Amino acid sequence: MRTPDLIRxxxxxxxxNPLRTVLLVLAMAIGVAAVxxxxxxxxxxxxxxxxxxxxxxxxxxIVLPGRSQTGGFNPGNAITxxxxxxxxxxxxxxxxxxxxxxxxxxxxxTSEISIGGRLREVMVAGTTSQFIEVRRMTLAQGRFLPADDxxxxxxxxxxxxxxxxxxxxxxxxxxxxVRIGDRRFRIVGVLAAGGQGLxxxxxxxxxxxVSLAQAMFNSNTLFRILIEANSREAIEPxxxxxxxxxxxxxxxxxxxxxxxxxxxxxxxxxxxxxxTLGVAGIAAISLAVAGILVMNVMLVxxxxxxxxxxxxxxxxxxxxxxxxxxxxxxxxxxxxGALLGYALGHAGAALIRHLYPAxxxxxxxxxxxxxxxxxxxxGLLFGVLPARRAARLDPVQALSKR
Amino acid sequence: xxxxxxxxLIALADIERVFHLGDSEVHALHRLDLQIxxxxxVAVMGPSGSGKSTLxxxxxxxxxPNAGTYRLEGRDVTTLSPEEQARVRSxxxxxxxxxxxxxxxxxAAENIALPMTLAGIPPxxxxxxxxxxxxxxxxxxxxxxxxxxxxxxxxxxxxxxRATIMQPAxxxxxEPTGNLDRATGDEVVRLLEELNAQGVTLIVVTHDxxxxxxxxxxxxxxxxxxxxxxxxxxxx
Ligand SMILES: Nc1ncnc2c1ncn2[C@@H]1O[C@H](COP(=O)(O)OP(=O)(O)OP(=O)(O)O)[C@@H](O)[C@H]1O
Ligand SMILES: [Mg+2]
Numbered sequence: 001m002r003t004p005d006l007i008r009x010x011x012x013x014x015x016x017n018p019l020r021t022v023l024l025v026l027a028m029a030i031g032v033a034a035v036x037x038x039x040x041x042x043x044x045x046x047x048x049x050x051x052x053x054x055x056x057x058x059x060x061x062i063v064l065p066g067r068s069q070t071g072g073f074n075p076g077n078a079i080t081x082x083x084x085x086x087x088x089x090x091x092x093x094x095x096x097x098x099x100x101x102x103x104x105x106x107x108x109x110t111s112e113i114s115i116g117g118r119l120r121e122v123m124v125a126g127t128t129s130q131f132i133e134v135r136r137m138t139l140a141q142g143r144f145l146p147a148d149d150x151x152x153x154x155x156x157x158x159x160x161x162x163x164x165x166x167x168x169x170x171x172x173x174x175x176x177x178v179r180i181g182d183r184r185f186r187i188v189g190v191l192a193a194g195g196q197g198l199x200x201x202x203x204x205x206x207x208x209x210v211s212l213a214q215a216m217f218n219s220n221t222l223f224r225i226l227i228e229a230n231s232r233e234a235i236e237p238x239x240x241x242x243x244x245x246x247x248x249x250x251x252x253x254x255x256x257x258x259x260x261x262x263x264x265x266x267x268x269x270x271x272x273x274x275x276t277l278g279v280a281g282i283a284a285i286s287l288a289v290a291g292i293l294v295m296n297v298m299l300v301x302x303x304x305x306x307x308x309x310x311x312x313x314x315x316x317x318x319x320x321x322x323x324x325x326x327x328x329x330x331x332x333x334x335x336x337g338a339l340l341g342y343a344l345g346h347a348g349a350a351l352i353r354h355l356y357p358a359x360x361x362x363x364x365x366x367x368x369x370x371x372x373x374x375x376x377x378x379g380l381l382f383g384v385l386p387a388r389r390a391a392r393l394d395p396v397q398a399l400s401k402r
Numbered sequence: 403x404x405x406x407x408x409x410x411l412i413a414l415a416d417i418e419r420v421f422h423l424g425d426s427e428v429h430a431l432h433r434l435d436l437q438i439x440x441x442x443x444v445a446v447m448g449p450s451g452s453g454k455s456t457l458x459x460x461x462x463x464x465x466x467p468n469a470g471t472y473r474l475e476g477r478d479v480t481t482l483s484p485e486e487q488a489r490v491r492s493x494x495x496x497x498x499x500x501x502x503x504x505x506x507x508x509x510a511a512e513n514i515a516l517p518m519t520l521a522g523i524p525p526x527x528x529x530x531x532x533x534x535x536x537x538x539x540x541x542x543x544x545x546x547x548x549x550x551x552x553x554x555x556x557x558x559x560x561x562x563x564r565a566t567i568m569q570p571a572x573x574x575x576x577e578p579t580g581n582l583d584r585a586t587g588d589e590v591v592r593l594l595e596e597l598n599a600q601g602v603t604l605i606v607v608t609h610d611x612x613x614x615x616x617x618x619x620x621x622x623x624x625x626x627x628x629x630x631x632x633x634x635x636x637x638x
Pocket of ligand 1: 429
C-alpha cells in the first residue's frame with residue numbers, strides 16, 4: 001500500500017468513529033499539555049530566580065555580616081545576626097584585593113522623602129559611586145553619586161523612576177532639593193525604570209552617600225558589601241582574598257559570610273532544574289496512561305473491525321499492510337493528540353504569563369520535545385499489540401464475524 | 403514443463419480439512435479431488451454443513467488444508483508463505499460474499515478501488531479503472547455514496563466490481579444472492595455470468611437449485627466429499 005493511501009485509510013478509519021477518536025486525542029492532548037504547562041511553571045520558576053539574581057550584576061561577590069552555619073548558600077543567610085559590624089572601612093580595605101575591580105558598600109533603611117508638602121516613605125540605599133556599575137544599573141537622567149571620600153559624601157541623591165514620577169510629576173527633578181529624613185539632599189540623577197533584583201525594586205529606591213545613610217539610620221554597620229571581580233575566573237580568587245582581608249581586620253575571626261553569585265545561581269539552578277524534571281516526570285505519567293488508553297481503544301477497534309480485517313486479507317492485504325494500517329492510525333491519533341496538547345499547553349503557559357507578567361512561564365525546549373516524543377512513542381508502542389493482533393487474525397473466522 | 407500450459411486452473415488432490423471441536427474431529431473436507439479448467443462455470447451445492455464454504459475458502463487461499471495439494475495455474479500454492487498467498491489472492495482471485503462485506507465508511511468508488519489501493523496501484527490508474535467499472539455496473543451516479551445509502555443489489559454490484567477490478571482469473575462467490583430478493587438476485591447472477599462469458603472462471607456456492615442448474619457444471623457435496631460432479635450442456 002502506498003504511504004498516502006495508508007494515511008488516508010487510517011484517517012478515514014479514525015474519523016469513522018468520532019467519539020473514540022476524540023477521546024483518544026483528548027487523553028493524549030491532556031498528557032502533553034500537562035508536560036508543557038508543568039515544565040513551563042517549573043522552568044519559569046527557575047528562570048525567575050536566575051533573572052532576579054542576574055539582575056543584581058555580574059561576577060559578583062557579596063559579603064554579608066554574620067557567619068553562616070552551613071558551608072554553602074542558604075536563604076537563611078539573609079537574616080543572620082550580626083556579631084561584629086561590617087563597616088565602611090572594611091569595604092574600603094577590600095579595594096586592595098588584586099582580583100577585585102569594584103567595591104560598593106551598601107547600607108539599607110527606610111525613611112521619608114518630602115518636597116513641597118508631598119511626602120512618602122522610601123527605601124534608602126547608602127552606597128558609593130561604583131554601586132551603579134557593580135549593580136549594572138542605568139540612569140535615565142543626570143549623574144550618579146560622585147567618587148569622593150566614602151566617610152564624608154556630598155548631600156546628593158539619586159532617585160528611582162517611580163519616586164521621580166510621584167514626587168515631581170511632569171516637573172523636572174534634577175537639581176531640586178528634597179528632604180530625606182531630617183536632611184536636605186540635592187537630586188543629581190534619576191534611575192532608569194524597570195530595575196529589579198533580589199526583591200529590591202530600584203524604581204522606589206533613593207540612593208545617597210553611604211556615610212549620610214549611616215548617620216540617618218544611626219548605625220555603623222553595612223547591610224552588604226558588593227564586590228565585582230575582575231572577571232568570571234577571578235570570582236573565586238576574589239572571594240578568597242576578600243575573606244582573608246576581612247578576617248585579618250576582624251582579629252582573625254571570620255564573622256562574615258562571603259557568597260558568590262555563581263554559587264547561588266548554581267544552587268538555585270540545580271534545585272529548580274530538579275523540580276522541573278520532577279514535575280515533567282509526573283506529567284509523563286499521564287502520557288503513559290494515555291498510551292494505555294490508546295492500546296485499549298485500538299484493541300476494541302480491532303475487535304469491532306474484525307470482519308473488515310478479514311475482508312482486507314481476502315482482497316490481498318498482507319499481514320504487514322494491516323499492521324501498518326493500524327499502527328498508522330495509532331500514530332496519527334497520538335500525533336493529533338500531541339499537537340493539540342502542544343497548542344493547549346502553550347496556550348496555558350501564555351495564560352500564566354498573561355496573568356503573572358513577571359513570571360517567565362516558557363516551557364523549556366527539551367520538555368516540549370520530550371513530551372511530543374513520548375506521546376508519539378507511547379502511542380506507537382501501545383499500538384503495536386493491537387496492530388499485531390489484527391495482522392494475525394484468521395481471515396476465514398474474521399470474515400464470518402458479523 | 404509442458405504440463406504448465408495444459409494444467410487445469412485449479413487442481414485439488416486428496417484434500418483434507420479437519421476442524422477440532424473439543425475432543426471431536428469434524429472432517430469438513432475429506433479426500434477431495436477436484437479439477438477445474440480455466441473459464442468454467444461451476445455451481446457448488448449440497449446440504450448445510452457439507453463443506454461448501456470450507457472448499458471455497460481453501461480455493462481462495464484464505465484457509466489451508468491439513469493434507470493434500472492445491473495447484474493453482476500449475477503452481478503448488480499450499481506451500482507458499484502468507485505474503486505470497488496474499489499476492490495470489492490480490493492478483494488472481496476475486497471474492498463475492500453473501501453479506502457483501504463492503505467497508506461502511508468508504509464510498510462505492512473507494513470500495514471498488516480497495517484491492518488496487520492495497521496492491522499499491524497509482525491513483526491515476528485506479529481512478530481510470532474505477533470509473534470504467536462504475537459505468538459497466540451501472541453505478542456511475544452512486545460513486546460517492548456509502549454502502550448504507552445503497553440498495554442490496556447495488557451493494558452486491560459494488561462487491562462484484564471490486565472482485566473484478568484486479569482482473570482475476572477466478573471469481574469465488576459464496577451465496578451471492580442469499581441476501582437479495584429474486585429479481586435483484588437474478589440481475590447479480592447475470593452480471594457474474596457475463597464475466598464468465600468473458601473468460602473468467604466462476605465458482606458459485608448456492609443453495610438455490612434453479613441457480614445451480616444455470617451453471618454448466620454442478621458439484622454436489624455431502625459430508626466433505628464430492629457426491630456428484632455433473633455437467634450439462636451450456637444454456638443457449
Ligand atoms: N472454524 C470451524 N471450526 C469448527 N468447525 C467448523 C469450522 N468451520 C466449519 N466447520 C465445520 O465444517 C463443516 C463444513 O462447514 P461449511 O461452513 O463448509 O459448510 P457449508 O457447506 O458452507 O454450510 P452452509 O450451507 O450452512 O453454509 C461443518 O460441519 C462446520 O460445522
Ligand atoms: Mg457456507
